[in-house]
Amino acid sequence: MTDAPLKLFNSLTRSIEVFEPVHPGEARVYTCGPTVYNYPHIGNMRAYVFADVLGRTLSWKGLKLTHVINITDVGHLTDDADAGEDKMEKMAAEKAQSIWDIAEHYKQAYWADVKALNIRQPAQWTVATDYVPQMIEFAKGIADKHCYELESGLYFDVSTVADYGRLARAQTDEGEGRIEAVEGKRNAADFAIWRKTPPGETRQMEWDSPWGKGAPGWHLECSVMSGEVLGFPFDIHTGGIDHREIHHPNEIAQNQAHCCTNGLDDPRNSGARIWMHNNFLVERSGKMSKSSGEFLRLQLLIDRGYHPLAYRLMCLQAHYRSELEFSWEGLGAALTRLKRMVMAYAKWHGQLSLPPREVPGDSWERERITRDLITRFDAAIASDLNTAEALTIIEELLALKRVAPECIVTAAVRMDAVLGLGLGKLERADLRIRPKATAISEAEIEAALARRKEARAAKDFAASDAIRDELAAQGVEVMDGDPLGWEWKLG
Ligand code: AMP
Numbered sequence: 001m002t003d004a005p006l007k008l009f010n011s012l013t014r015s016i017e018v019f020e021p022v023h024p025g026e027a028r029v030y031t032c033g034p035t036v037y038n039y040p041h042i043g044n045m046r047a048y049v050f051a052d053v054l055g056r057t058l059s060w061k062g063l064k065l066t067h068v069i070n071i072t073d074v075g076h077l078t079d080d081a082d083a084g085e086d087k088m089e090k091m092a093a094e095k096a097q098s099i100w101d102i103a104e105h106y107k108q109a110y111w112a113d114v115k116a117l118n119i120r121q122p123a124q125w126t127v128a129t130d131y132v133p134q135m136i137e138f139a140k141g142i143a144d145k146h147c148y149e150l151e152s153g154l155y156f157d158v159s160t161v162a163d164y165g166r167l168a169r170a171q172t173d174e175g176e177g178r179i180e181a182v183e184g185k186r187n188a189a190d191f192a193i194w195r196k197t198p199p200g201e202t203r204q205m206e207w208d209s210p211w212g213k214g215a216p217g218w219h220l221e222c223s224v225m226s227g228e229v230l231g232f233p234f235d236i237h238t239g240g241i242d243h244r245e246i247h248h249p250n251e252i253a254q255n256q257a258h259c260c261t262n263g264l265d266d267p268r269n270s271g272a273r274i275w276m277h278n279n280f281l282v283e284r285s286g287k288m289s290k291s292s293g294e295f296l297r298l299q300l301l302i303d304r305g306y307h308p309l310a311y312r313l314m315c316l317q318a319h320y321r322s323e324l325e326f327s328w329e330g331l332g333a334a335l336t337r338l339k340r341m342v343m344a345y346a347k348w349h350g351q352l353s354l355p356p357r358e359v360p361g362d363s364w365e366r367e368r369i370t371r372d373l374i375t376r377f378d379a380a381i382a383s384d385l386n387t388a389e390a391l392t393i394i395e396e397l398l399a400l401k402r403v404a405p406e407c408i409v410t411a412a413v414r415m416d417a418v419l420g421l422g423l424g425k426l427e428r429a430d431l432r433i434r435p436k437a438t439a440i441s442e443a444e445i446e447a448a449l450a451r452r453k454e455a456r457a458a459k460d461f462a463a464s465d466a467i468r469d470e471l472a473a474q475g476v477e478v479m480d481g482d483p484l485g486w487e488w489k490l491g
């Protein structure tokens, strides 16, 4: 039922490949995590929903998963390509707080979003500042053959490894112009693996190294944390599609240098067997940008009354390699879809405790239907994580008729282990749109509706209409005869 070969799109070869674990029976995955200088926006969270579905799919396939996500608390500059200030230092200066406090605050905020989106805990969160000695050792190991020193730091010479930039499909000279000039760089795409603290300055985060006091480069961090915890080569490295252009090509170059391998015709020489990238979540009015004041955080969706798992469902409706456009209408539609699934699941679950009904026909034949759906579900997710199709299959399952509830519930629980919607844990009432800014409480609404029911029973339609109008004035829409069974909603 679950033996469709797992096929994944490898950005390095730009082709779909059958997943073959480096270590039989295991899957080792590294995901580039957040830079904790600010709250993540919902586009960032799309990257982790994608990595989570990948991890859940590997588990569904019976592989022992070791997933690592890092937390970057030093070294990520305001420009991915080696220019600008350290994002953490900049925010700490703006807020007049210590970097450690900033990192802790935003790490906790990120973890809250991870939890709210049912993203499973990875086997390990690696924090960049915990690995600085290993980063220095790594840099020492490649410095002689692959690096050169400038006043501002230790730079990696990209011409010393074969196939530099293949992941981005870029020519080395295309790097010209994309990087703020650093005097003395041999190639435009060369990047700092160690950034020296400028003379006369003290950074909040700095360490001694053979190249002077300073801090590691962002690309070095991920090479070191992934290699340390998972061992080169590991199976899959993930990140957002922007990382395909600079961060990951640079990680790959370092991995090649460190592992003394060359040439990317064998993808394992890159440090990982497969490189996977999610496409972007986009929003037309620019609300995704963290510099735009109120930007699209998961908390904003929650404050406007949307359950966070509606956003997870919104992500699953699109293929991870497609761009996804955010809109409030789209989020509302995802919420309604989730509501229907939760209600259907609850109906089946509620039937479990009832005495078995006599259903005409051959039970083997009827249960074959659920087995076929599991097979189709497996084929969908094994096909480069086709979650959009997988969703239609679980809906088909929940809409079946005259099938033993145990079969439906068991199959739905299995499918949801991949989708992560938590159908069994959600209650219909959790999915009501409930904006935070509304003054009226639920108890007050329920009390008003109870009075309205009495008035209607007594055929006092004037009183009933008056209550309806009072509620409307407070933003509560009374929904008589709504097919989803809601009695009211906050507009
Ligand atoms: P950062 O904290 O900036 O390193 O980003 C965290 C993750 O989010 C990275 O994997 C990025 O590639 C990814 N990312 C950034 N913006 C978006 C977006 N709009 N949609 C999807 N993923 C994104």
Ligand code: ZN
Binding pocket: 031, 032, 033, 222, 247
């Ligand atoms: Zn990274």
